[in-house]
Amino acid sequence: MADYAAFFQAQAEAQLKRHGAVAQLLEPLWKVRPESPLAGRAAVMAARSLVELNQPEAALQMLRRVPANQLPQPQAGLLLARATEDSGDALSAAARYQGVFYGYPLSDEAEEAGACLARLERELGEKYPPVLPQARLERARILMEGRRAAKAKEEFERMAPLLGGLERQQAQVRVGAALYHQRRTEAAVEWLRALELTEAEADAERRYYIVASYRRQDADEAMYSALDELSRRAPNSPWRLKALVLAGNEGLVRNDPNRYLPLYSACAEAFAESADAPYCHWKVVWRAYLDRRSSAAELLREHLVRFPSSEKAGAAVYFLGRLAEETGDAAYARRLYGELQSRFPNYYYTLLAGERLKGAVLQRAGSSVAADQFLARIRWPERNQSPDFRPDAASAQRIARARVLAAAGLEKWAEFELRYAARNGGNRFALAVEMAETATRRGAPEVGLRLLKATVPEYLWVPREAAPRSFWKLAFPMPFRQAIVNYSKQRGLDPYLVAALIRQESEFDPQAVSPANAIGLMQVMPATGRELGRKVGVKGVRVSSLKNPTLNLNLGTYFLQRQLEARNGSVEETLAGYNAGPSRVPVWKTWGDYREPAEFVETIPFGQTRDYVQIILRNADIYRWLYAADPLPAAEKADAEAPAAPAAASKKTQSPTPASKSKTTKGKSSATRKK
Numbered sequence: 001m002a003d004y005a006a007f008f009q010a011q012a013e014a015q016l017k018r019h020g021a022v023a024q025l026l027e028p029l030w031k032v033r034p035e036s037p038l039a040g041r042a043a044v045m046a047a048r049s050l051v052e053l054n055q056p057e058a059a060l061q062m063l064r065r066v067p068a069n070q071l072p073q074p075q076a077g078l079l080l081a082r083a084t085e086d087s088g089d090a091l092s093a094a095a096r097y098q099g100v101f102y103g104y105p106l107s108d109e110a111e112e113a114g115a116c117l118a119r120l121e122r123e124l125g126e127k128y129p130p131v132l133p134q135a136r137l138e139r140a141r142i143l144m145e146g147r148r149a150a151k152a153k154e155e156f157e158r159m160a161p162l163l164g165g166l167e168r169q170q171a172q173v174r175v176g177a178a179l180y181h182q183r184r185t186e187a188a189v190e191w192l193r194a195l196e197l198t199e200a201e202a203d204a205e206r207r208y209y210i211v212a213s214y215r216r217q218d219a220d221e222a223m224y225s226a227l228d229e230l231s232r233r234a235p236n237s238p239w240r241l242k243a244l245v246l247a248g249n250e251g252l253v254r255n256d257p258n259r260y261l262p263l264y265s266a267c268a269e270a271f272a273e274s275a276d277a278p279y280c281h282w283k284v285v286w287r288a289y290l291d292r293r294s295s296a297a298e299l300l301r302e303h304l305v306r307f308p309s310s311e312k313a314g315a316a317v318y319f320l321g322r323l324a325e326e327t328g329d330a331a332y333a334r335r336l337y338g339e340l341q342s343r344f345p346n347y348y349y350t351l352l353a354g355e356r357l358k359g360a361v362l363q364r365a366g367s368s369v370a371a372d373q374f375l376a377r378i379r380w381p382e383r384n385q386s387p388d389f390r391p392d393a394a395s396a397q398r399i400a401r402a403r404v405l406a407a408a409g410l411e412k413w414a415e416f417e418l419r420y421a422a423r424n425g426g427n428r429f430a431l432a433v434e435m436a437e438t439a440t441r442r443g444a445p446e447v448g449l450r451l452l453k454a455t456v457p458e459y460l461w462v463p464r465e466a467a468p469r470s471f472w473k474l475a476f477p478m479p480f481r482q483a484i485v486n487y488s489k490q491r492g493l494d495p496y497l498v499a500a501l502i503r504q505e506s507e508f509d510p511q512a513v514s515p516a517n518a519i520g521l522m523q524v525m526p527a528t529g530r531e532l533g534r535k536v537g538v539k540g541v542r543v544s545s546l547k548n549p550t551l552n553l554n555l556g557t558y559f560l561q562r563q564l565e566a567r568n569g570s571v572e573e574t575l576a577g578y579n580a581g582p583s584r585v586p587v588w589k590t591w592g593d594y595r596e597p598a599e600f601v602e603t604i605p606f607g608q609t610r611d612y613v614q615i616i617l618r619n620a621d622i623y624r625w626l627y628a629a630d631p632l633p634a635a636e637k638a639d640a641e642a643p644a645a646p647a648a649a650s651k652k653t654q655s656p657t658p659a660s661k662s663k664t665t666k667g668k669s670s671a672t673r674k675k
Contacts, residue, residue, distance in 0.1 A: 001401060001404055001405075002028040002029070002031075002032055003028065003029040003032040003036035003038055003042075004038065004405065004410075004413065005028075006025055006026050006027070006028045006029045006042075007026065007029060007036075007038045007041070007042055007045075009025050010022045010025040010026045010042070010045060010046070011045065013025060014045055014048070014049055017052075019049035019050075019052045019053050020049075020053060022045060022046055022049035022050075023046045023049060023050060023058070023062065026042050026045070026046050029042050030065065034394060034397055034398070037416060037417055037420030037421075039065075039066045039070060040066050040070040040071045040072050040076070041072060043062050043063055043065055043066040043071060043076070044063070044071065044072055044075050044076050044079060046059075046062045047059040047060075047062045047063050047076075047079045047080075047083065048079055050062060050083075051079060051082055051083055051086065054086070056082075056083040056084070056085075056086035056087040057083075057087055059079065059083040059086075060080070060083045060084065060087065063076060063079065063080055063083070073104065074100045074103065074104035074107050074109040074110065074113075075109060077096060077099050077100045077103075077104070077109070078097075078100050078109040078112060078113055080096050081093050081096035081097040081099075081100065081113065081116070082116075084096055085116070085120075090120055090123065090124060091124065091127060091129060093116075093120065094117060094120045094121075094124065094128060094129050095129050097113040097116050097117045097120065098113075098117065098129065098131060098135070100113040101113040101114050101117055101139070102131065102135040102136065102138065102139040103135075103138075103139075105139045105140075105142050105143050105146075105148075106142060106143070106146045106148070133159075133163045133167035134167070136155070136159045136162075136163070136167075136171075137159070137167060137170060137171065137174070139155065140152045140155040140156050140159070140171075140174065140178075141174070143155065144174070144177065144178055144181055149178045149179075149181035149182045150178070150182060152174070152178045152181075153175055153178035153179065153182070156171045156172075156174045156175045156178060157175055159171050160172050160175070165199065166199045166201065166202055169195075169197045169198070169199045169202035169203075170199075170201075170202050170205065172195055172197075172202075173192065173195065173197070173202050173205050173206045173209070174205075175191060176188045176191040176192040176195070176206070176209055177205075177209050179191060180209050180212060180213055180216075185213050185216050185217055186217075188209065188213050189210060189213045189214070189217075192206050192209055192210050192213070193210065200233070200234060200237075201234075201237060201239075203233065203234070204230060204233070204234035204237035204239040204240065205239050207226060207229060207230040207233070207234070207239065207243070208230065208239040208240075208242055208243045208246075210226045211223055211226045211227050211230065211243045211246060211247060212243075212246055214226055215246060215247065215250050220250075223247060223250070224247065224259075227243050227244070227247050227263075230243055231243075231244075231266070235270065236270070238271075238274075240270075241267060241270075241271045241274055241276060244263045244264075244266055244267040244271075244280070245263075245267055245276050245279075245280065247259075247260075247263050248260045248263035248264045248267065248280065248283065249605075251263065252283065252605045253605045253606070255591050255605075257287050260283065261283075261284060261287060263280075264280040264281070264283040264284050265280070265284055267280035268280040268281035268284065272306075277307065278303075278306075278307035278309075278310035278311070278312065279310075279312075281302075281303055281306065281307060281310075282303060282307075282310065282312040282315075282316075284299065285299040285300060285302075285303050285312075285316070286602060286603070289319055289323075290591075290592045290599065290603060296319075296323065297320060297323045300316045300319060300320040300323070301320065301374060303316045304316050304317065304320075304378050305377055305378060308378050308379050308380050308381060309381045313344075314340060314343075314344040314347050314348075314349045314350065315349050315602060317336050317337075317339060317340045317344075317349070318336075318337075318340060318349035318350075318352060318353055318598075320336055321333040321336035321337050321340070321353065321356070322356075322596075324336065324371075325356070325361075325362075329368070330361050330362050330364070330365035331365040331366050331367060331368035331371070332368045332370060332371045333356070333362060333365070334357065334362045334365040334368070335367070335368045335371035335372065335375070336353075336371060336375075337353035337354075337356055337357050337362070338357075339375055340353045341353060341354065341357075343380060345385070345460070345461065345462065345463040345464065346460045346461075346462075346463075346464070346618060346622065347460075347618070348598075348601075348614035348615075348617060348618055349598070351617075351618065351621055352598055383458065383461045384458070384461070384462075385461055385462055385463055385466060386462075386466050387429040387456075387462060387466070387467070388427060388429065388430070389427075389429050389430055389433060389467065389468060389471065390427070390430060391426075391427050391430035391431070391434075392426070392427050392430075394421070394425070394426060395421055395426040395427040395430050395431055398417055398418060398420075398421035398426060398431070399418070399421075399430070399431070399434050401417050402414040402415075402417045402418050402434060402438065403438075405417060406438050406441075406442075411438060411439070411442050414438055415435055415438065415439070415451060418431045418434055418435045418438075419431075419435070419451075419455070422455050428455055428456050429456055429459075429467075429471075431455060432451065432452045432455035432456045432459075433452075433470075433471055433474065435448065435451040435452065435455060436448035436449065436451055436452040436474040436475075437474065439451060440474065440477070445474075445477040445479050445508060446477075446479075446506075446507045446508045446509040448474055448477070449474070449475065449477060449503075449507050449508070450507060452474055452475055453475075459475060464622075464625065469626070472622065472626055473626060476499075476503065476619065476622050476623055476626055477503075477508060478499050478508075478623065478626075478627055479508050480508070480510075480521070480549050480550075480553065481495075481499075481627075481632060482632065483549060483550050483553050484498050484499055484502070484553060485632065487553050487554055487557040488557060490557075491557050491558060491560070491561040492561065493557055493560060493561060493564075494620065494624075496620045496621075496623035496624040496627065496628070497571065497616070497620045498553075498556075498557060498560070499619070499620075499623045499627075500616045500617070500618075500619030500620035500622075500623055501522065501560070501575070501578070501616050501619075502521050502522060503619050504612060504615055504616050504619065505521070505522055505523040506520065506521050506522070506523055508521065509521075510547050510548070510549045510552065511547050519543060519546040519547060519552070520546045520547050520548075520549070520552035520556075521549055521552045521553060521556065522552055522553065522555070522556025522557075522559075522560075523556075524546055524552060524555050524556055524559070526541075526542075526543050526546065528555075528559070529541045529545075529546050529555055532555040532558055532559055533555060535558065536554060536555065536558050538551065538554065538555075541555070560574070560578070563577060563578060563582065566582070567585070570597070571617070572597045572600060572601050572613055572617070573585050573589070573600070575612065575613045575616055575617070576588070576601075576604055576609055576612075576613050579608070579609045579612040579613070580604075580606055580609040588600070588603060588604060588605070591603050601613050601614060
C-alpha cells in the first residue's frame with residue numbers, strides 16, 4: 001500500500017504549497033506492483049508542482065512516465081501545454097492548448113487554454129498553427145450537445161467566414177441547428193430556408209433540421225413535404241435516416257400507421273446496415289402482428305434472421321410461438337419457448353413463455369423439426385452466460401488492497417482500486433461483487449447496485465442458476481424491507497412489485513431527486529406528496545420529509561394502490577400510467593384489440609415507458625424468487641405483521657403477471673410527477 005501512503009502525503013504537501021517535496025514523495029508509487037491505479041493522478045500532481053517550481057522539463061518528463069491513456073484529461077493536457085510553453089516551445093504549446101480548447105470545450109481547463117491561445121496568437125502571428133476546420137466544428141458540436149446552444153451558435157457564426165467548401169456550409173447550417181436547440185424554432189426555419197447550399201451533405205443536414213422544426217410546430221404537411229424532398233435529393237444520407245426515424249416516431253405516437261409504416265419500411269430497407277434498421281423493421285412487424293395479418297409470422301421470422309442481435313429478438317421468438325399455438329402447432333411453439341428460456345434469461349417474454357409452457361397442451365407436445373431448422377438459420381450473438389466469480393491472481397491482489405483501504409475507512413478509494421482493476425483486464429464479475437459488498441457493508445446498498453450494474457452491464461444475460469444467490473441479492477437488494485412489507489400489506493399490494501418499482505425509480509436511494517424534482521424512494525413530486533399526505537392523515541409534507549423512507553413509502557404505496565384500483569387491478573396499465581402519466585393509458589388501450597397484456601405493453605409508443613413496465617415486472621419476478629422463501633428477521637417480521645389498515649385489492653393486484661426485460665434503464669418519470 002506504499003502508493004496510497006505516498007500519494008496522500010504528497011497531496012497534503014501540494015495543498016500546503018510545499019511543492020519541492022511532492023515529486024520525491026511520490027517515488028515509491030512508481031515501484032508498486034501491480035502498477036498503481038494512482039499513477040495518472042500522481043503524474044499530474046507532480047507535474048503541477050514542478051511547473052510551479054519553474055522546472056518545465058522535469059514536468060514534461062513526469063507526464064511521460066505514464067501512458068497517455070491513463071492521464072486524466074483535460075488536466076494533463078493543460079499541464080503539458082503549460083510546461084511546453086515554459087520550456088520555450090511556444091509553437092508546440094499552442095498546438096497542445098488547442099487540443100484542450102477544441103477537444104474539451106465544456107471544461108474549466110478549456111477557458112484557461114483559450115486565454116493562453118489568444119495570447120500566443122498575438123505573439124506568434126503568422127507562425128500560429130492553423131486550426132483544422134473539423135476541430136472548430138467539433139468544439140461547437142460538443143457545446144451544442146452540452147446544452148450550450150447559444151455559445152455554439154456564436155462559434156458557428158464566427159467560424160463560418162473562416163472556412164470554405166463543405167465545412168463553411170456545415171457551419172452555416174449549424175447556426176440554424178443551434179437556434180433549433182435553443183427552441184427558437186421559427187427563427188431556425190427562417191434561417192435554414194434562406195440558405196442556398198451547393199454541398200449535398202450540408203444541404204441534407206439543413207433539410208433534416210427543417211423537418212425537425214416542422215415536427216415541433218405540428219406542421220404535418222410541411223414536415224412530410226420537406227422529408228420527401230430530402231429523400232429525393234439525398235436518398236442515402238444519414239440525415240435522411242434521422243429524418244425518417246423522427247417523422248416515423250411522430251406518426252407512431254399519433255397511431256397513424258398510414259404515415260409511419262412507409263417511413264419505417266424505408267429506414268429498414270434503405271439503411272439495412274444501420275443501428276436504426278432493427279428498430280424500424282420491428283415497428284413494421286409489430287403492426288402486422290397487431291392487425292392479425294397473414295404476413296405476421298413470416299415477418300417475425302425475417303426479423304430474427306436479419307437482425308439476430310435486435311433488442312426485439314426475444315419478443316419476435318415469443319410472438320412467433322403465440323402464432324404457432326394459435327395454428328395448433330404446439331411442438332413448434334414449445335421449441336421456440338425453450339429457445340427463449342435458454343438464450344434470454346431474465347427477460348420479460350421469457351417469463352411469459354415459462355407460463356405458457358405450464359399448459360397441458362404444450363407439456364404433451366413433442367419435438368419440431370421445422371422449428372429446429374428455422375432456429376438453426378439464426379446467427380445468434382455470442383454471450384457469456386457462465387461467468388467465473390472466482391478472482392484470478394491479479395484481481396485477488398486488487399481485492400486485498402481494496403479491503404485494506406475499506407478497513408481504514410477509505411471506501412471511495414477501495415471502489416477506485418476495484419474499478420481500475422475491472423477496466424484493466426481483471427475478473428469483472430468477481431470485482432463487481434467485491435464493490436457491491438463493500439458498499440453494502442457501509443450501509444449504501446444503492447451504491448453497490450450502481451457499481452455492479454456499471455461494472456458488469458451484461459449481468460442479466462446470466463441465468464439465475466449460473467450465479468451465486470448472494471450475487472443476485474446484491475443486484476436486487478431490498479433495504480427498507482420491513483416498511484415495504486408493512487405498507488404493501490396495508491394496501492393489498494405485492495411487496496415484490498413495490499420493491500421492483502423502487503429499484504427502477506430510485507435504486508433504493510432515499511435521497512434521490514430526479515431532474516423533474518421527484519423525490520425519494522418512490523419518486524414523489526412535492527405537490528403530489530402534499531396532496532397524498534392530506535389523504536393519509538399526514539400534515540406538513542415538505543421536500544425534506546419526502547426523503548424520509550417511511551413517509552415516502554406511505555405516500556407512494558397509497559398512490560400506487562389508488563392507481564391499481566382505477567385500472568381494475570391491471571398492473572401493466574398502472575405501471576404505464578405511473579411512468580408516462582395516467583391520461584395516456586386510456587388512449588393507448590384503443591390502439592388494438594389486445595388478446596393478452598403483453599400486446600398492450602408492446603404497443604406502448606414511448607420506448608422508455610414500455611421498457612419501464614417490462615423491467616419492473618421482471619424485477620418483481622426476481623424479487624419474488626429471491627425473497628419469498630427468505631423470512632424477515634424476527635424484529636422486522638413483528639413490525640410487518642402489525643394490524644393492517646383495511647384496503648380493497650383484487651387478486652390481480654396481489655399477484656401480477658411475472659414479466660420483464662433485460663434492459664436496465666433507470667426510470668426517469670412517473671405518474672406521481674405528472675399528477
